[in-house]
Amino acid sequence: MWWIKSVGWARRLNLMGFRRQTLWHLGEIEGKLDVLIAQGGDIVGLLDELLKGVPERETVTERFEQFTTNLTGILASAGHDPAKIAQIKNLVDAQRGRIGAVIAGDPAPTDPD
Numbered sequence: 242m243w244w245i246k247s248v249g250w251a252r253r254l255n256l257m258g259f260r261r262q263t264l265w266h267l268g269e270i271e272g273k274l275d276v277l278i279a280q281g282g283d284i285v286g287l288l289d290e291l292l293k294g295v296p297e298r299e300t301v302t303e304r305f306e307q308f309t310t311n312l313t314g315i316l317a318s319a320g321h322d323p324a325k326i327a328q329i330k331n332l333v334d335a336q337r338g339r340i341g342a343v344i345a346g347d348p349a350p351t352d353p354d
Contacts, residue, residue: 287332288339290315295343304344 291311298304312333319325333340 287315287329288336291332292340292343296346301345304346308340308344 291308293311295304295307295311298307312329315329316326319329
């Protein structure tokens with residue numbers, strides 16, 4: 242009958258290990274979420290930088306020139322880092338409607354669906 246008591250201890254130790262692993266995984270998930278939240282802030286800042294000064298221009302041509310100037314500066318700051326360049330490309334693709342509305346002079350740019 243001593244093994245019955247030892248099974249109880251083994252089960253408790255196993256549960257403690259499970260809890261420890263669960264807490265460790267939750268910590269890993271929390272760290273990854275922190276990174277994603279920080280990247281989201283970077284993307285918002287990048288979009289603001291991309292559209293800086295564009296709505297204040299008078300004509301569509303001037304707004305487009307300002308946009309391309311901003312885009313050129315952002316791409317230059319990304320250098321040859323493929324991850325940063327991909328992030329810029331994804332941002333432009335995702336915000337195409339808003340960027341087009343700002344360049345066209347729409348007073349209330351719409352967010353993409």
